[in-house]
Amino acid sequence: MSDWYAPLYDMLLSALGMAVAEDRLPAVPLPGFHLSETAPEEPGDYRSDLLLLAGEALGVAPRDLFALLEEFWWLEDGGVSRCEERQGMLYFWRGEK
DSSP states (O other): OOTTHHHHHHHHHHHHHHHHHTTSSOOOOOOOOOEEEOOTTSSSSEEEOHHHHHHHHHTOOHHHHHHHHHTTOOGGGGTEEEEEEETTEEEEEEOOO
């Protein structure tokens, strides 16, 4: 597994956990989500289907879940400098080295 994967995955899990701890999201089992490097034609360096899968399980629109999770993550902890939501997918750009 690449050196970018674990910090980014942990950052996303932490954000979900903090949202649950503050009663902003229900504590329900969520399906596994995926992280991968993007294809050359895609934006960013990495992508995740977290918003689509977790949003469906929680009954929350992906864009609304993105807005909530933005309050709880620190992108630099995941090794990225920027994150965007596009059509329910998360796209991340590498942080400065």
